[in-house]
Amino acid sequence: MLHFPISKRRISTRRRTLTKASKRDAGSADEGQGGGEGSRQKDLSDPRRKRGRPPRVDTPMEIRVKNVLKALRKLKDESDGRLRISTFEKLPEKKEFPEYFQEIKDPIALDIIRKNVKRREYKTFDHFIADMELMFENAKSFNEDDSDVYGDAVILQEEMRKAAEVEKARRDEDITGGEEGERGNKPTRLPLEKVEHRGETYRVGDWIHIINPNDPNKPTVGQIFRTWKDHEGQIWINACWYYRPEQTVHWAEKKFYADEVVKTGQYRDHHIDEVLSKCFVMFFTRYSRGRPKGVDEKKCPIYVCESRYNEIEKHFNKIKTWKSCIPDEVRGQDYELDAFEKQQVLKKLPSPILHLLPENAEEGDPLPDAKMGVENAPPIIGAVFKRARRDNVSLPLLGFCGVRFCGSLV
Known part of the structure; x- marks a missing residue:
């Protein structure tokens, strides 16, 4: 160069x-969290494996x-x-x-x-x-x-x-159709700048609720990465899923914010009819300072996100750069904030599925698996396990705004 x-x-x-x-490979941010050769083999053998950003x-x-x-x-x-x-x-x-x-x-x-x-x-x-x-x-x-x-x-x-x-x-x-069009084959996908659906306009970068057949009361939280029309005229979106705490497998002492979600490596295609409505996900550093200007929280639920979740390793990593999580098309954009008069103190709460920890659970038990259901949806319910605290993980400390940060375990 x-x-x-x-x-x-x-x-x-x-x-x-x-x-x-x-x-960094498009999917490495989500796949490379503690996985060695053994974890890669396990990942590849998983029939539900759908990781990496969409083409x-x-x-x-x-x-x-x-x-x-x-x-x-x-x-x-x-x-x-x-x-x-x-x-x-x-x-x-x-x-x-x-x-x-x-x-x-x-x-x-x-x-x-x-x-x-x-x-x-x-x-x-x-x-x-x-x-x-x-x-x-x-x-x-x-x-x-x-x-x-x-x-x-x-x-x-x-x-x-x-x-x-x-x-x-x-x-x-x-020449339309991405890779297919470049090879001269019949185009299979026509990218769309926006999608009109049920009175709403959806674009890449928008946060959405998607039908969750495993639990209709808890729609899947996702962010749109692609929008397109197929050769039959059907409209599709590709979204990165964000799991709720109860959909993850985690350490029994792990705590979560109220309304917290975690970024996964799952990027899934959904027909536009599966999209229910808009929502919003904020990075935790801004969530304590205000709310997005012009967003009605009663109509558009707002979630907070702090970590990535590797569901193969049952591992959480705190996100260092929020821009690395969102689509390239919107990385240069930002939203205005209606700031609180005083920065809020965010409190973490015990796991919502702590009751699932077996009474006879021991620290050496194998890591449990989430209960799966329909293939194109998050787990029905996660699981909880017992582990000793690692030497390099300190007790929860008081953070910059009174937030208690919990160390990352398995």
Whole structure:
């Protein structure tokens, strides 16, 4: 990964190679919580195993964008085999090239453009092309005409314009359908920006209640990650499930907040008719400070979340970054808060299923399993087990706002 551009006042062929940061697999945040080889084998053998974020379903415009970027990645410098597009991966370091940021008013690089594509910031193909044009024009403006960077910009810009014309000439129906459409097969999924259902509008990022056939009185809490229409015209959503405490298997001394839910690694497809209504899930650090502005808690129940739950290992991990839990499309968004006059003290309560702990339970007993029911729904009921406190788990401490934090056990 190489920096651009080279300063007019310090023309040089020197380029610095950066180590590409490792990217966490889409599902690893939910799967990699204490699992070794044995746990992976157990996970794979579980017939109910449905983990990992759903595959992205690209719109025709997004497929056009990716095809243009793919065309640019094919161009190499014949003298050294270098990918010409690699020059534009990242902006130069401000400390190393302060003059670049003084001269270039709208700096942009390929990593920024890719992030915009991932978060679906581009609503039109022309918007994407405009940012690409800006990137190349910035490089040509700052660098000398005989520099490598200038030459790369000219060649890439010409190829981009050719590829853009080809993509604009294609019909949407010829390229719709994500992976299926790209392979030329009949498209199976048409992504939707929004879904109208029972008087409500649903979009990626919305929190919802889904029919729970295992317990109709406790609808499944989920967050929408995908919305699409199939080739028969049926509308579907994919949602990440959040379990209620009583749907988990946990340590007998574990405590929970009132109205707490925990994030799972279950991303499931549901027909739109299974969606009951909207709800809302707040990260615990904000839950103590207020409530979402404009949300009527009587019509839209509000839950609090602090942890991820690995149902294979029966393990809870406190969430460090809330943005890592939500869809890419809404990570740059936020909601206004109706703040409380005084920050609330959140209290944790004993497990709601503590009564399920057998009277003769011992610390060495095998971990129990949740009681399962219908396949596409959370467990009917979880379970409780007895364990000794680990040496590295301290007693509950008084947190930053009076919250008592409980250490994570198995």
